[in-house]
Amino acid sequence: MASTLIFDEYELTMSQAFWRVGLTGPVAFELVLRSLPRHYGYAVTAGLADVLDFLTEFSVSGPDLDALRAAGRFDPRFLDHCADIRFTGDVDAIAEGTPVGAGTPLLRVTAPRIEASLAEGALLAIVSHQTAVATRARRIVDAAAGRPVSDFSLRRLPGVGSARATARAAWIGGVSATATTSAGLDLGIATTGTMAHHYVLAHGPASEQEAFAAFLREFPERAVLLVDTYDPAVGVARAIAASRATGVALQGIRLDSGDLDVESRRARELLDRAGMTQTQIVATNDLTEDRVAALVAAGAPIDAFGVGTALATSAAVPALSAVYKLVAQRTAAGWEAVMKHSAGKRNDPGRHQVFRQDATSDILGLADEDLPGQTLLEPVMRAGQVLAGRPTLDAARTRCAASVAQLPDEIRRPRATRVLHVRPSARLVTLTRALRRAAQST
Amino acid sequence: MASTLIFDEYELTMSQAFWRVGLTGPVAFELVLRSLPRHYGYAVTAGLADVLDFLTEFSVSGPDLDALRAAGRFDPRFLDHCADIRFTGDVDAIAEGTPVGAGTPLLRVTAPRIEASLAEGALLAIVSHQTAVATRARRIVDAAAGRPVSDFSLRRLPGVGSARATARAAWIGGVSATATTSAGLDLGIATTGTMAHHYVLAHGPASEQEAFAAFLREFPERAVLLVDTYDPAVGVARAIAASRATGVALQGIRLDSGDLDVESRRARELLDRAGMTQTQIVATNDLTEDRVAALVAAGAPIDAFGVGTALATSAAVPALSAVYKLVAQRTAAGWEAVMKHSAGKRNDPGRHQVFRQDATSDILGLADEDLPGQTLLEPVMRAGQVLAGRPTLDAARTRCAASVAQLPDEIRRPRATRVLHVRPSARLVTLTRALRRAAQST
Structure with a gap:
């Protein structure tokens, strides 16, 4: 990486505010493909290997940190703290080359709040781009x-x-x-x-x-x-x-x-x-x-x-509508699901698991649910260390070809008339309603 | 640059073929904005500074060259020759931040054929991207x-x-x-x-x-x-x-x-x-x-x-239609204009100059013509050395704001109803016709 400051500046202002008040405990963010592009029946996940490389090398250091100190926009003691930051969290992710539908969390970062926050911009850029390219390539x-x-x-x-x-x-x-x-x-x-x-x-x-x-x-x-x-x-x-x-x-x-x-x-x-x-x-x-x-x-x-x-690039789909959103944070009472309520934006609270029912349908459930089907989100990094046995690039390519081959033509064709369907579990629906009510009553 | 082999592989196959037969003399390539995107009245040039950095650092060397040798796809003696390649040519370019119309050469590379060829992919990627972003930014x-x-x-x-x-x-x-x-x-x-x-x-x-x-x-x-x-x-x-x-x-x-x-x-x-x-x-x-x-x-x-x-990115304009095309080559008889004839692709032969008549109209002439108006293509690199006095980033920004401010609203608005007009000089029209006739008679 050419620079170690590849993030939106607001991550740093928020991080200093979190650091000041000690809001630095574990949180969970999920990188979610909010919707499928028009005419697309599925998307193909890609970029995970580069995400893991990015997180492994992540630091705010050297000349970059000096430049940040010189800019005088942040508390020098907070920047001292930044110098020690490495990514020490966990990542669960869907294997590269997997066809997915709208609303699917492609990966989850579980880490101390500041580490998870600073990764947002890079992770979105890496995953959105590679997922878009892999999807276009497969369609072509x-x-x-x-x-x-x-x-x-x-x-x-x-x-x-x-x-x-x-x-x-x-x-x-x-x-x-x-x-x-x-x-x-x-x-x-x-x-x-x-x-x-x-x-x-x-x-x-x-x-x-x-x-x-x-x-x-x-x-x-x-x-x-x-x-x-x-x-x-x-x-x-x-x-x-x-x-x-x-x-x-x-x-x-x-x-x-x-x-x-x-x-x-x-x-x-x-x-x-x-x-x-x-x-x-x-x-x-x-x-x-x-x-x-x-x-x-x-x-x-x-x-x-x-x-x-x-x-x-694509005229029809210049950018995937991917978001990186806070889904849960750990409190004294345990993990607490969170959800924003901004108008017109779908948000599924809580840490999730994707349960694949068959080639064309998934259930989006909560991570601690025990539902039938193959679980797609799997552990790939723990405490900042990439787990052994990561699939090769060719394995991702083979998975993509084999999985897409199982989809019917209505989902595969350039102007798809059907989508790989994702429906929420009963518990997720209940949780979403409860959080909506709670927000309205405050 | 992460790698020194940032080119399309065909540049290397062609280069080996050129090297074999000694077709390695000076040529001129121009990077041309072929057309304006729909609804656009102009484009804003950008990327030149990064082009000059790229060319200054250009080499095919180190571990990359070793990997290329190991791949066994090219003649080892040709790869030995590649190890010595640096960019030793000239660049003439339109200053960053200049509004331009369709058919405008944004820069010209005059260099030994292999050097000029190997630069194609990177120069197109750099200039197309930055020109697209600067244009979108200005419109917004x-x-x-x-x-x-x-x-x-x-x-x-x-x-x-x-x-x-x-x-x-x-x-x-x-x-x-x-x-x-x-x-x-x-x-x-x-x-x-x-x-x-x-x-x-x-x-x-x-x-x-x-x-x-x-x-x-x-x-x-x-x-x-x-x-x-x-x-x-x-x-x-x-x-x-x-x-x-x-x-x-x-x-x-x-x-x-x-x-x-x-x-x-x-x-x-x-x-x-x-x-x-x-x-x-x-x-x-x-x-x-x-x-x-x-x-x-x-x-x-x-x-x-x-x-x-x-x-x-842009849904309306995901990619600019920029091309990097051979416009002339030096023979024993001097510079010879060249032109391809592929169906449906506009190609202006010869080395050009852009003569700005006023804020809204240019004449595209030949480089050795003496026409009225401000000449937009100016020397920026000679024999591989960047010329002194390059404008700063802020100068480009100021130029952009001031130049676009001179354009009428019909050219500036998001759905432009008029374009910054570029018309060929009489000599360019004559040359194009002559080359078309020559190709038809072979």
Whole structure:
């Protein structure tokens, strides 16, 4: 982490106020996906591994603390206290790669109040982003119906700082490779990449075939040529000629403009006529899950997709409505459930457990309830230490693919007509009503 | 930078191919804002300072290069060559904080081909993100019509890696403060932050007034209280009572839910009735430029806004359509303009200059043209060295405010009915036609 002060300033003002009056005992916050985006039947959890790294390294220290002291906005004795803060709490979380519905707590932090508070901004940013990317990736991969999808999102990311996290979440969602070299090497996942238009342009308009031949000689194992720098039909003919001239089998051609349905049929015909029936057609150019699904439904002969913008962001769903909310605090009498009452915002009080009934329905109960079904929130950190046996990135990816495969098409499709359903337990309903009454009577 | 391999893998495959055949001479790439988002009358440039930092530090080295060698995908002799690569080129750019129209080159990189290629992904990610954030910030600040707007975006960012860049760009766009402590200290810009709902909840539903009083005693200079944890009207009454009990003047109250127009009027009345006519009303809760403009137009008595999601991202405009394209390459005969012809993608060949005619219209000409108007692209880096006299962050912010103030309302408003107009010079039109003919004849 570049800085150790990655939080909203109000966490620090609140923390100083808590410190002053000794309101520093254990509390429980849950990071909740409040609602599903429109047209989404589910979301795919991701980001937990980075949350655990963040909490393990968490401190307010060094030059950052000096800068904070110099700013003079906080009590120096409180900042002395901050210097000693490490994350000493517990985390329970739903495994990465799990499909979930609206109202689901993705993780719970149980920790001394100041530690739990200071983590808010970073945890929301990490989990919201990766969950959004993993969900988008899974929806696009699903729409591609078995055709591989590559992550070409680097240039559409908000700065280079999110390259690794985006590639990671897209991998959980099921993409086949990333174009981001650093992320691929760091995460140990497949990378992909052959050429851009400027490679072809470098050789001049009269030399497209020569450019292709040089590339095939250089990278016979990556023989995918971008054919639409000038005219795609001419480009395909030159790709075929370059393959014959070099003796390197043409693995694929890539189309990055125009009507991809029309162009892919035209390219397929040219390739087949040349006997290159094994040569694949790769399509890119602002593809979304809707466009991928439409191309597949139309029967466009496209064998693989590359997706950038629609992984990095989404016009339909620019941000997930995730919140990090105080759900309980420990008093002399034990754990006490809490709930805010702000208009129009759903809030489930208390510490929760998610009981999965089957692939498509969950019960949101209280953590100490004993309900049927698989419990999704499981211990992952205790007293600041990550528990052994954390699943690998590939395990999350496998879980995602297997779990989503169990969902019916109405939940999976880009414009879902049904959602993964989450209903509250009877005890949670009772507790919510009791707290509402209590607040109204004060 | 966490890694030195922040590029799309195809840059490396192309670079090896370029290296093999000696296509390594000087080229010019321009980073172009292809179109304006729908309803936008202009965009505000941002990110240049981070681009220059990136290029200054650029290298492919250390453990990253070892990992790349181990991966075995590239020629070891080419990777040896990569180890020596630093950015030795030139950058010409439009100053940060400048309003621009569609088709504008925001910066030009003139460098040996491999250096210029490897920078593509990072430069696009940096400039697209910061330009999008600065533009959104300016539009929201404009909609607020003089009322301060604070940046509350941290939790909505795609991971913590973009916190600094987002705060920076939002500052250029004109926000009054950031809630992200690290960014505020690092950039030397104002920070803001008082309390969240969980601060009030910590004290229990019967003790909202006590929570407020404790905060006022702790931070009399930050006396802004969040009043809607339970019931906003009750919250305002308790805020007034806490102010009287502590003798600390109530600077403001914050509303974060419900109908902000209705609630702000109710709060204003309560405050005025208590004689607290100077107490400000701060509004937050998923505000966009449209909602801010509507609240201002309705005459809601709101004195300041806090904006998060709409700064971090945008439903209307999730990503700017920026491209980094090869525009010219140096041959034995001198600089040669190049252009790709992919269907549906506007491409202006050659190295350009933007000649500003007045606040609302530019001519996009060739770099060696001598046209009237202020030239916007100016030298900022030569032979890998940043030129002295770079403007400060505050200079960019001042430029933005002053330049946008010169635009008519039809260009500035959230749903613009007119755009900052960019028209090509006669020579550029002639060159584009000539290159189109040349490509068709090959």
